[in-house]
Amino acid sequence: MLRLVVTRTAFALVSLVIVSALIFWCVEWLPGDAASRILGRDATPEVLALLRHKLHLDLPGPVRYLQWLGGAVRGDFGTSLAANQPVLDYVWSRAANTTELAGFVLLLYTPLSIGLGIWTAVSRGRAVDHVASILVILGMCVPEFVVGIVLIVIFAMTLHWFPPLALIDRAHSIGSVLSMLFLPAMTLTIAMTAYAVRMMRENLIEVLDSGYVQMARLKGLPRWRVLVRHALHSALGPALNVTALNIAWLMGGIIVVETVFSFPGLGRLLIDAIDLKDVPVVLAVSLLLTVVYIFCNLLADIAVLLLNPKLRHAG
Amino acid sequence: MLGFFMKLSPAARIAAVILLVYVAVALSGPLWAPYSFNAVLTGGPFEPPSTAHLLGTDNLGRDVLSRVVYGSRPVLAMALSATGLATLVGAALALPLVLQGGLADEIGMRILEILASVPPLVLALLLISGLGNGNILIVLAVAFLFAPRIARVVRAAAMAVVVEDYVTAALTRGEAMWSIAVREMLPNVAGTILVEFAIRCGFAVVFIGALGFLGFGAAPPAPEWGLMINEGRANINASLWPVLAPAAAMAVLVVAINLFTEGLARAIGDAPGTAP
Amino acid sequence: MNAAAREALTVSGLTVAYRSDAGWLPVVEEASFTVREGEVLGLAGESGCGKTTVAYAMLGERRPGSRVMAGTVLLESQDVLAMPERDLQLLRGARISMVPQNPATSLTPTMICGRQVMEVLEYHRIAAGTAARRRALELLEEVGLRDAPGAFARYPHQMSGGQQQRVVIAMALAARPRVVVLDEPTTGLDVTTQWRILRLLRQLRDRFGTAMLYVSHDLAALAQICDRIAVMYAGRIVEVAATRVLFAAPRHPYTRALLAAVPSLDRPPEAEPALKGSLRRDELPPGCPFAPRCAFALPACAVTPQALVAIGVGHEAACWRWRELDGGLRALAHAD
Numbered sequence: 009m010l011r012l013v014v015t016r017t018a019f020a021l022v023s024l025v026i027v028s029a030l031i032f033w034c035v036e037w038l039p040g041d042a043a044s045r046i047l048g049r050d051a052t053p054e055v056l057a058l059l060r061h062k063l064h065l066d067l068p069g070p071v072r073y074l075q076w077l078g079g080a081v082r083g084d085f086g087t088s089l090a091a092n093q094p095v096l097d098y099v100w101s102r103a104a105n106t107t108e109l110a111g112f113v114l115l116l117y118t119p120l121s122i123g124l125g126i127w128t129a130v131s132r133g134r135a136v137d138h139v140a141s142i143l144v145i146l147g148m149c150v151p152e153f154v155v156g157i158v159l160i161v162i163f164a165m166t167l168h169w170f171p172p173l174a175l176i177d178r179a180h181s182i183g184s185v186l187s188m189l190f191l192p193a194m195t196l197t198i199a200m201t202a203y204a205v206r207m208m209r210e211n212l213i214e215v216l217d218s219g220y221v222q223m224a225r226l227k228g229l230p231r232w233r234v235l236v237r238h239a240l241h242s243a244l245g246p247a248l249n250v251t252a253l254n255i256a257w258l259m260g261g262i263i264v265v266e267t268v269f270s271f272p273g274l275g276r277l278l279i280d281a282i283d284l285k286d287v288p289v290v291l292a293v294s295l296l297l298t299v300v301y302i303f304c305n306l307l308a309d310i311a312v313l314l315l316n317p318k319l320r321h322a323g
Numbered sequence: 324m325l326g327f328f329m330k331l332s333p334a335a336r337i338a339a340v341i342l343l344v345y346v347a348v349a350l351s352g353p354l355w356a357p358y359s360f361n362a363v364l365t366g367g368p369f370e371p372p373s374t375a376h377l378l379g380t381d382n383l384g385r386d387v388l389s390r391v392v393y394g395s396r397p398v399l400a401m402a403l404s405a406t407g408l409a410t411l412v413g414a415a416l417a418l419p420l421v422l423q424g425g426l427a428d429e430i431g432m433r434i435l436e437i438l439a440s441v442p443p444l445v446l447a448l449l450l451i452s453g454l455g456n457g458n459i460l461i462v463l464a465v466a467f468l469f470a471p472r473i474a475r476v477v478r479a480a481a482m483a484v485v486v487e488d489y490v491t492a493a494l495t496r497g498e499a500m501w502s503i504a505v506r507e508m509l510p511n512v513a514g515t516i517l518v519e520f521a522i523r524c525g526f527a528v529v530f531i532g533a534l535g536f537l538g539f540g541a542a543p544p545a546p547e548w549g550l551m552i553n554e555g556r557a558n559i560n561a562s563l564w565p566v567l568a569p570a571a572a573m574a575v576l577v578v579a580i581n582l583f584t585e586g587l588a589r590a591i592g593d594a595p596g597t598a599p
Numbered sequence: 600m601n602a603a604a605r606e607a608l609t610v611s612g613l614t615v616a617y618r619s620d621a622g623w624l625p626v627v628e629e630a631s632f633t634v635r636e637g638e639v640l641g642l643a644g645e646s647g648c649g650k651t652t653v654a655y656a657m658l659g660e661r662r663p664g665s666r667v668m669a670g671t672v673l674l675e676s677q678d679v680l681a682m683p684e685r686d687l688q689l690l691r692g693a694r695i696s697m698v699p700q701n702p703a704t705s706l707t708p709t710m711i712c713g714r715q716v717m718e719v720l721e722y723h724r725i726a727a728g729t730a731a732r733r734r735a736l737e738l739l740e741e742v743g744l745r746d747a748p749g750a751f752a753r754y755p756h757q758m759s760g761g762q763q764q765r766v767v768i769a770m771a772l773a774a775r776p777r778v779v780v781l782d783e784p785t786t787g788l789d790v791t792t793q794w795r796i797l798r799l800l801r802q803l804r805d806r807f808g809t810a811m812l813y814v815s816h817d818l819a820a821l822a823q824i825c826d827r828i829a830v831m832y833a834g835r836i837v838e839v840a841a842t843r844v845l846f847a848a849p850r851h852p853y854t855r856a857l858l859a860a861v862p863s864l865d866r867p868p869e870a871e872p873a874l875k876g877s878l879r880r881d882e883l884p885p886g887c888p889f890a891p892r893c894a895f896a897l898p899a900c901a902v903t904p905q906a907l908v909a910i911g912v913g914h915e916a917a918c919w920r921w922r923e924l925d926g927g928l929r930a931l932a933h934a935d
Contacts, residue, residue, distance in 0.1 A: 302440050
């Protein structure tokens with residue numbers, strides 16, 4: 009078991025290094041190099057060459073990649089070309105915003121998906137289940153940017169309950185931050201919950217039909233005890249698995265949803281940095297999102313292993 | 324064909340009809356769309372729906388209905404070609420790997436896993452900003468992202484087939500790899516591949532729409548739904564129609580693809596081993 | 600067996616139907632029997648005869664898609680079938696418990712075995728905390744698990760099938776119920792383990808006087824443990840007798856056929872016709888359900904309903920030809 013976790017983790021780290029090289033290589037393709045972007049169009053070739061040398065742009069690609077990776081490991085991502093400040097500080101404040109958003113999402117997602125997953129499973133075949141299955145399909149299929157805009161139209165423009173944009177900064181009160189975070193968080197929650205409910209429902213139905221759940225009932229245990237200790241416990245592994253995959257999905261979802269709500273987070277930063285050809289920032293944000301993505305996929309694998317006692321005691 | 328249609332669930336049948344309508348609109352749209360997709364000031368800006376403009380007009384006075392109708396063409400063409408290419412490449416990678424087995428399979432799979440371990444949207448944005456945002460490049464980028472994920476699914480299905488007697492028999496006969504892959508294995512994993520293709524088509528529509536929405540797809544004034552939604556979003560206070568029309572078109576398309584796929588998977592699952 | 604012992608479980612007129620395309624299809628019809636205190640009653644029959652449905656009905660458990668159409672199941676003069684869910688909860692595991700067919704799927708995989716036994720004690724308020732733990736260990740010892748503390752801490756998948764079934768039996772006996780229902784408890788276990796489990800059940804019955812309803816298709820297993828045996832065919836009980844009587848002098852042609860199919864060392868291979876065909880629920884005649892497969896059936900059998908009639912002390916059979924078949928059976932068979 010431990011060996012499996014160690015191998016998976018090692019493989020995830022190797023993947024991360026290779027993927028970071030892939031990202032570095034992609035960003036290299038961005039038209040124009042950093043020196044000409046810093047100096048503008050009027051720079052003389054001599055000055056350009058000097059700056060290129062200073063920025064190590066005259067070194068071959070693999071060497072620069074290793075230099076960058078070495079810096080990244082030590083937390084040094086260089087200086088933002090656009091903001092002219094250390095990339096890390098710059099990325100950090102945006103990452104904090106995105107973390108707030110993601111935290112809010114998980115706060116909504118966890119009770120919703122568990123509650124709806126259980127509810128639809130125990131009331132399978134009844135009206136609730138049919139209505140929920142239609143909503144689940146809508147939540148899974150309809151793109152986040154469409155869901156986000158529909159939420160804006162309903163809750164911001166028609167009902168005026170929440171602001172349509174989420175231009176938060178440190179100056180806002182907690183109340184107004186929460187109210188601005190609500191619609192973007194809800195947009196992400198809808199898609200994630202739909203996947204989770206579908207997974208939970210299918211899984212739980214299988215467990216509820218199992219011999220051991222029947223046995224637990226025939227032992228005279230109360231309904232809640234059967235559900236919580238015997239059924240849910242067995243469905244926990246798959247639920248954590250889908251949650252980890254959902255958080256991995258979030259690494260793409262935030263890019264779209266932060267754009268819909270003009271939210272100053274990592275996703276928006278990535279788009280802006282690509283527009284500005286701010287290579288160090290693009291690299292740093294891409295790497296950060298990839299780290300979380302790979303880490304969550306790893307957690308999803310481990311969740312299945314850990315919470316299945318049959319696998320836990322094997323190997 | 325009709326027999327297969329009758330095997331589908333009612334929801335999947337409705338979805339199939341909706342998909343046919345989309346295809347028909349995409350093919351025939353230019354013949355009957357009331358205006359050209361980029362004809363400006365066909366009416367005033369932000370007109371509400373009227374007999375002249377069934378879905379109103381946008382900020383430049385362009386007819387929203389015509390733009391949505393024209394917009395079905397790039398969406399369907401790009402999603403189908405990107406997914407088709409990815410499925411082709413994915414299957415072409417997976418089948419020989421499974422037949423080869425051993426170290427080649429192990430290494431090949433690891434490489435595919437690594438390629439699948441990048442957040443797809445991040446990699447797509449980087450690829451497109453580096454390569455350019457021509458339609459063909461977007462198709463290639465999406466195919467590149469989907470291929471390793473499809474290859475993993477096809478591999479899993481092929482693993483179950485490779486141990487079958489007819490494959491072993493073909494191997495003992497000394498048949499060429501490609502011939503076994505195409506003649507013995509492909510028919511038996513065709514159902515899986517078809518379902519995977521259908522699932523990915525839905526993803527591709529959303530993905531390409533998201534790229535357009537983020538400004539990484541077609542450039543204005545292209546009638547691309549994602550782009551139209553983003554443009555309309557800026558003027559959402561003036562009129563909802565330029566946003567909601569393409570949004571609804573996209574949502575219905577994706578839901579229809581999904582429902583059809585579920586019905587397809589179930590219909591194929593009912594008769595295992597028979598290639599549809 | 601002391602015939603005067605009190606009745607622990609009395610079933611009368613139990614009829615259970617399953618939903619089908621053609622409406623409610625009866626799977627158990629008019630089943631009536633009693634299990635006395637300290638007695639083991641066997642319920643024998645081929646798969647699909649409805650015996651598992653009967654077993655679960657004893658605990659008021661309705662299998663998916665089924666409905667109790669008529670009948671009562673009296674446990675200490677209370678009708679289990681008429682009980683609300685809350686009362687059933689108090690009853691199950693405490694006064695009547697179940698040992699299902701497959702121990703591997705009857706134990707929750709994410710819970711150590713000891714806790715699963717402790718649960719019964721805790722929720723029926725027999726013991727709590729360390730007392731419950733101690734009691735659970737005793738129970739695991741009682742069912743013959745050699746390393747009880749080890750078994751307590753193990754997950755089900757870390758045990759053999761025989762050990763798993765012992766844990767299930769420990770759960771079933773934890774609250775000292777008056778009746779235990781066993782549904783094919785040794786099917787799927789190897790022969791040696793089967794024999795050990797049967798011996799354990801006999802010991803437990805002798806020690807605690809627990810009444811048991813032992814459901815099985817395996818007559819050899821039933822012979823080892825049952826005081827009396829009821830034979831079921833197509834949802835109806837066709838013969839009931841003390842085990843020895845049933846084996847020595849079966850009266851119903853179906854029982855004869857079943858017994859003929861049991862391999863035995865001390866009995867020469869019989870010339871009696873073995874069971875032909877298989878049970879077809881969709882082709883049951885209005886009369887005797889066994890008529891289509893019966894070697895001695897007359898044309899009238901298929902249209903004349905048969906009911907259990909007393910044919911000896913504690914011996915009932917549902918065949919109107921039992922008397923003529925009794926002596927001249929073999930001759931009849933050869934004349935065919």
